Amino acid sequence: MYYSRYKRLFPGDVLVCIEELNIQDNTVLFDFIDSNEYTTFTDLINRAFDLTKPSMVLLNNYQGRPIQENTxxxxxxxxxxxWSEQVNNSEDLNSFLIGYIIDVSNAGSEIFDSSVSLNDFLDWRLNYYMNGYGDSSAIPFHRKGKLSVTVRDVGQGNWNEINFNDETKVVYDAGAPMNASKPAVxxxxxxxxxxxxxxxxxxxxxHWDKDHYHSLLGMSNVDLQNNFSAFVxxxxxxxxxxRILFGRLNSSLGPSNTYSxxxxxxxxxxxxxxxxxLNxxxxxxxxxxxxxxKNRNISGIxxxxxxxxxxIILSGDAHYEQVSRDILAHLNYRHRNNLVVPHHGGKAGTYVYKIPPLVRVKxxxxxxxxxxxxxxxTSYIGALHLAGFSIHQTNIAQNDITIYL
Structure with missing residues (x-):
């Protein structure tokens, strides 16, 4: 059902976006689609509404029906x-990301009622201020100097740096694990x-997944302004x-330096x-x-x-098929190719990595x-080995890994 119709029929319901369903741990992590829904939530659990504190909600001991992420x-x-008597507040959680933990083991009925589709009007209303900033063709990507790429050891997250003469000029993601405490971040x-x-x-x-931007939540507005020249x-x-993080970055760097x-x-x-x-x-x-x-992993940058x-290819959480067909194919010259493996070595579609004739993998x-x-x-590890890659993991190295190009 579309948002406008749903809200007319059920104005008191709270709309949330499922960020993660962990079947093994019986947990669900969700956030709110906007501040209005969050306000209703805080009113219902008798908590103060405060946008300076994290809003995501972690449900423990979830036994309900299967639900879809990014829905x-x-x-x-x-x-x-x-839930009002079972909520652990953000002050107790020491997290930049999770504001509430709730034990739902005694839930007597299904928690998530209906899936709701945002119509075009609402999509525009929620995202209008993100459109039209900057011209991506003007981003200064061509630089000179000794080139290297660092894959940072951030745990179950993603943070890559592109360096010229050992000075970082591009940061690709700045993540941290979902459950990382404030001191850990x-x-x-x-x-x-x-x-x-x-x-x-x-x-x-x-893309807008928590393990790719969590560390940015630990930077102040002054840090964001001082640290970065532009945001893509x-x-x-x-x-x-x-939405709040985008607003902070846009305000800190200015609309002319924000490329949405x-x-x-x-x-x-x-x-x-x-x-x-794009260039x-x-x-x-x-x-x-x-x-x-709908799947953010295959709809990113x-x-x-x-x-x-x-x-070297920095793939985010894309699928191998995309990387092979649309990126690797452009690299058919005599050289060695490195790969930052998609999705932390996890689910990334069928393994496909068609190496061009002039390329050797490294x-x-x-x-x-x-x-x-x-x-x-393990199946991806085996396939990468068979392709000729030398495999390196940050959790084994227990350190950042730098590839010199």
Whole structure:
């Protein structure tokens, strides 16, 4: 049912976006589609409404019906009211991301009632301020100097740096694990506030998933202003947390330095979405934009970085098929190719990596930490080995991994 009709019929229901369903742990993480829904939630559980504190809600001991991630569901007000005595507040959780933990083991009925579709009008209303900022063709990606890429050891998250003469000029994601405490996130940030203040890199967010932007929540507005010269992201934000973060970055850097890129229109149904390069294939750093899909992983922004002798693909959480067909195919010159493995070595579609005739593979780097998802997947590890990659994992190295190009 569309939002406008649903709200007319059930004005008191709260609409939330499912960020993660963990079947093994029986947990659900959700956020609110906007501040209005969050206000209703805080009223129902008798808590203060405060947008300076995290809003995501973690449900423990969830035994309800299967639900889909990246989908909007409604929750009845009486269900939320029943949680008022079981809520652990953000002050107790010490998290930049999660504001509430609720034990729902005694839930007497289904928690998530109906899925709700945002119609075009509401999509525009929620995201209008993200459109039209900056011209992506003007992003200064072509630079000179000794080139390297660092895959940071951030645990179960993603944070990559593109360096020229050992100075970071592009940051691709700045994530941290979902359950990382505030001190843990600040430790991951470490000395980057100092290094970035001098280097002023461009910040590129592959997609709006929590493990790709969690560390940004641990930076103050002053840090964001000092650390980055520009911000590149997907234009549609899925939830309140990402909406607030976008607003902070846009305010800190200014609209002229904010490049919110709409997904390409997808006309065919089924299969993986396609990437399209947004700048010249002659550049050292090439930015790729995916088509729209409900699954954020395959509808994000990817990069390739190349020198005369080596290249590396920063894939975010894209699928191998996309990377092989739309990015690797552009790198058919005599050199060695490196890959930052998609999705922490986890689910990324069927393994397809068609190596062009002139290319030899070198390193496959996996950014991964302790997790309950089975990352990295052994079948992908085996396929990468068979392809000739030397595999390196941040959780085994217990350190950042730098590839010199």
């Amino acid at each position: 909007i569901y409604s929750i009845k007000p009486e269900t939320i009211q029943s 600040l430790n991951i940030i470490g000395n980057r506030n100092v290094l970035y203040k001098r280097a002023k890199p461009i910040l590129i967010l592959s 992201c997907r234009d549609r934000v899925p939830n309140l947390t990402s 890129i709409p997904a390409d229109v997808r006309r065919a149904r089924g299969g993986a979405t396609f990437f399209r390069n 010249s294939l002659n550049n050292q750093i090439i930015i790729y934009n995916a088509q729209y899909h 990817a990069l390739s970085v190349k020198s005369k002798k080596e290249s 390193n496959a780097i996996i950014s991964v930490g302790a997790n309950r998802y089975g990352h990295p997947n």
